[in-house]
Amino acid sequence: MGVRKDLKRAKQHSDLMDRTPVEVVRDSAGVVREARTPPLARPAVTGSTADLPFTNAAEDPGAVVLRRRLGGRWRPVTAAAFAREVTAVAKGFIAAGLEPGGRVAIMSRTRYEWTVLDFAVWAAGGQSVPVYATSSADQVEWIVRDSGAGHVVTETAGNSATVRAGTAGHRRPPRVWEIDDGALAALTALGEHLPDKEVTERRAALTPETVATLCYTSGTTGRPKGCVLTHANLHAEAANTVELLHPVFKEVTRQTAATLLFLPLAHILGRTLQIACLMGRIEIGHCPSIKPDELRPALKEFRPTFLVGVPYLFEKIHDTGRATAERIGRGASFDRAHRVAVRFGEAYLNRLLGTGKGPGPGLLAAWALYDLLVYRRVRAELGGRLRYAISGGSPLDRDLNLFFNAAGIIVYEGYGLTETTAAATLVPPLRPRPGTVGRPVPGTTVRVAEDGEVLVRGGIVFGSYWNDRAATDAVLRDGWFATGDLGALDEDGYLTITGRKKDILVTSGGKNVSPAVLEDRLRSRPPIGQCLVVGDNRPFVAALITLDPDAVAHWLAVRGLPAGTPLSEVIRDPRMRADVQRAVDHANEAVSRAESIRAFTLVEGEFSEDNGMLTPSLKVRRHEVTAAYADEIEALYAG
DSSP states (O other), rough: OOHHHHHHHGGHHHHHHHSSSOEEETTTTSSSSEEOOOOOOOOOOOOOOGHHHHHHHHHHHHHHEEEETTTTTTEEHHHHHHHHHHHHHHHHHTTTTTOOTTTTEEESSSOOHHHHHHHHHTTTTTEEEEEEEEEEEEEEEEHHHTTTEEEEESSSSSHHHHHHHHHTTTTOOOEEEGGGGGGHHHHHHHTTTTOOOHHHHHHOOOOOTTTEEOOOOOOOTTTTEEEEEHHHHHHHHHHHHHHHHIIIIIIIOSOEEEEEEOOOTTSSSHHHHHHHHHTTOOOOEEEEEEOOHHHHHHHHHHHHHHHEEEEHHHHHHHHHHHHHHHTTTHHHHHHHHHHHHHHHHHHHHHHHHTSSSOHHOOOOOHHHHHIIIIIIIHHHHHSSSSOOOOSSSOOOOOOHHHHHHHOOEEEEEEEEEGGGEEEEEEOTTTOOOTOOOOOOOTTTEEEEEETTTEEEEETOOEEETTTTTHHHHHHHHHEEEEEEEEEEEEETEEEEEEGGGGOOOTEEEEEEEEHHHHHHHTTTTTTEEEEEEETSSSSSSEEEEEOOHHHHHHHHHHHTOOOOOOOHHHTTHHHHHHHHHHHHHHHHHHOOOOEEEEEEESSSSOTTTTTBBOOTTSBEEEEEEEHHHHHHHHHOOOO
């Protein structure tokens, strides 16, 4: 098992396990209120993120920094080749009229061209404005108008039509370039008459304090706000993350690090991961989809050594394994394998933390059996070389984390927001603590206020919202960013997120309930798709629940029911309701009886981006859901 070997090797490199000492500060009652981690990387004092491709090309021109899928194969892209392409496209932007400080919006799924465009905009002295490929015309209209982007690069003809429809009323609609229609080639041809020194001069004028990107929030509570992030912000995040994590790959795993990037590059986590990989010369490939059926083949072909994902990915991999076992009549065996994995992962974690002896002979034998039958198949689904993964966006179910640990994959959790340039906390290498989101990223301080709100300070914290001083002043106070999330710090400086300040429900009995804990645990269990916990000013807590389409198809097949059975019949089937009740029971295990879900209703359809109930980063828009299902909510409390 790779993880066990890594942990044994780690004892020979104890400096890797303890290179991020954390200082905790307690209040007068002895409660830990603050955790500080010193930086591992020096703050940037000259240059910018735009220099990365050129630094790599100068220092190691033959190094493979990316892999690009062409002609059915993953083909290497060297540092020198990438720098040449960035230069060519940057000259095209300059020739097209992009001025220093001008903005270019990029509306595309995750793909190689996105990376070239991002660095080309920076190399030309501009600022990139990411736009989710699924954005509506209204959303595009707002972001382009608010940011003042004079150019938009889209991926598809459909994206281009959306941009043109959204900006038709603008006094000066942006110039639109389309990747599928040869945008990069067109830009290269447009700028080929310019000397390379035009790009060099533009880059030389950039400093760490220059604005790099306007990254818009997902807009769960209103119109998206543009977070102004500088090159210094991006450097603080990427450089400290590389220094924290990369030595593990070099000294402990003895692998050449490589990752497949599938998170949307419109999301700050995907962007900073990409910058960190180029900074560390870690090979990157791109996959445009997080859908399991599309992602799995890419994982098997690319064979990454680590991944950065969201809980949804790990939940789907686990659920697919169980569904496969159930189809061949081995569902009970998979369930046993899951229970063994949780016990094994817990025991091994206790041994690592010095709180237990580790797995006994019986548990080791059971693990060896299920490693042969189940766990190795999980590893194969992820390409066969994966040893580490980082999960962010929302909490990962602790048992699921332990399951992957037993399967040979350590999943580290992190926490952050667009305003903190992605991760503000991260579980440090070889110090896993499932259920927490880790310690402050090096160079960052985390504080928990008296009311439980998480505050963050450091080089990763943004400077302002674009064109919105009131919103900026509401969250930035004396250098601290008020996240709006609730949490707690333990004795070792690990942060646990307990909910969202604005989402707290107060029942008519006066009980404060954080819906996030219940919702995250519900979504971790099939056949749940999405859910919304309600109960504000109500006598008890209840839930709206949708069913996952894949889980429904599997459920029907296993029971020999017609594939076309209407969903309206499925949600009334007592057997389905019993399965959902088991998921509800699992969620309720994490809270007191007064906070537990007492009733639920299954609703037809899905919460999705298309119907406006999910953000592009898969967060539920609570107001939209409660408005759409007002009658169903009232029915939960009738009588």
